[in-house]
Amino acid sequence: MDTIADGTTTIFNMWAIGRDPKIWMDPLEFMPERFVSKLSRSTDLEFSVLGSDLRMAPFGSGRKSCPGKTLSLPTINFWVGSLLHEYKWVQLNASPVNLTERLRLSCEMTNPLKVKMKPRRTP
Structure with missing residues (x-):
């Protein structure tokens, strides 16, 4: 050894x-x-x-x-919920989502998902 x-x-x-x-x-x-x-x-x-x-x-x-974990867990729920509630998400290309990864400094999607956000209601 x-x-x-x-x-x-x-x-x-x-x-x-x-x-x-x-x-x-x-x-x-x-x-x-x-x-x-x-x-x-x-x-x-x-x-x-x-x-x-x-x-x-x-x-x-x-x-x-991470020292911010106790703050981030409820905050993530709030922001994701808000984004889903306030916007309609439309995928820009009709092809199926590909979750293949490539390893760089962090793990990234090989083919990033591209979406467009549309407000669900008018201001």
Whole structure:
């Protein structure tokens, strides 16, 4: 076994961990419910997004968790709800949505989804 020198910086590949079939069933399928359901191979299904459960590591976890998480979770619900309530969303091209990803500094859609927003009501 190799020894890692004291002071070495290590980086965990969360992209690879999130796609590991030993941990996730059908890891390449888009299934956000996997984080709160039996789709995880873990036997312990009870956890909190505010805790240190490593299933949530892609979103930040434990002591290194995002300090704004407690504000962002309700805020995201509010803004997404407001955008869905106030606007009608129309896809600009008629082709099916392609969720293929490409890995760069962050994970991006290979073919970004383009939409147009139309107000649901007049001012």
